[in-house]
Amino acid sequence: MATKRKTESQDVVTLLQDDHQRVQKLFKQAEKLDAQEDSAELQEIVQTACMELTIHAEVEEELVYPAFRDVLEDTDMVVEAEIEHQSAKDLIAQLEEMDPSDERYKPTFTVLGEYINHHVNEEEKEIFPKVRKTDLDLDGLGQQVVARKAELQAELGEETPAAQDAQ
Numbered sequence: 001m002a003t004k005r006k007t008e009s010q011d012v013v014t015l016l017q018d019d020h021q022r023v024q025k026l027f028k029q030a031e032k033l034d035a036q037e038d039s040a041e042l043q044e045i046v047q048t049a050c051m052e053l054t055i056h057a058e059v060e061e062e063l064v065y066p067a068f069r070d071v072l073e074d075t076d077m078v079v080e081a082e083i084e085h086q087s088a089k090d091l092i093a094q095l096e097e098m099d100p101s102d103e104r105y106k107p108t109f110t111v112l113g114e115y116i117n118h119h120v121n122e123e124e125k126e127i128f129p130k131v132r133k134t135d136l137d138l139d140g141l142g143q144q145v146v147a148r149k150a151e152l153q154a155e156l157g158e159e160t161p162a163a164q165d166a167q
Contacts, residue, residue, distance in 0.1 A: 011138030012064060012145055013128045019056045020120045023049055027113035035106040043100040046109050050092045053116065055152045057085045059145050067141055068127065071134035077127050084119045088112060 026049040033042050065082060069075050091112040098105050132138070 010142045010146070012067075012141040013132060013138055015142050015145055016056070016060070016064070017124060017128075019052065020124065023052050023056070023116060024113075024120065026052070027109075027116065030106070030109055030113070033106075035100075035103075039100045042106060042109075046095055046100070046105070049109075049112075050095055051156065053088060053092060053112075055149055055156075057088065058152055059148045061085065063141065063144050063148060067136060068131055071136045072127075072130055077122065077130075081119065081123060081127065084115065084122075088115050088119070091115065 026045050030042055030045045030049075033045075035042060061082065065078050068078050072078065091108060095105070095108055095112070098108065
């Protein structure tokens with residue numbers, strides 16, 4: 001009986017959906033916290049989510065979206081996704097500059113979560129189904145994504161669950 005490695009034949013869509021689920025869980029965890037009483041825990045969740053989102057956006061912009069553009073007839077959805085990334089990056093930058101005791105800290109993270117949920121919904125319901133119908137090598141792109149994520153995590157000196165999964 002052969003054991004299957006985690007990175008073996010994981011297509012890019014599945015990898016991206018795994019990222020989405022992981023980050024959405026972090027937003028749900030943050031919702032349950034009291035910003036004043038649980039500020040250290042909230043800060044840890046925010047930092048983890050922002051790191052995951054930053055790496056996820058980078059690999060999508062470098063590798064995934066260009067590949068999607070090559071195979072999709074209507075690329076407007078990809079352009080919209082890129083614009084949504086910029087809005088998320090702006091909120092992440094604001095969070096990184098804020099102190100967790102700032103009254104705007106948790107609400108800013110909540111708004112980021114709303115943006116991300118909207119983005120995830122569009123990717124998973126509109127873009128991914130169309131990409132699956134193309135001849136794009138989803139496994140090959142998935143391998144590139146895993147490798148690039150590992151590089152970015154090494155550059156940033158961070159170990160996220162995605163990095164641990166890749167090992």
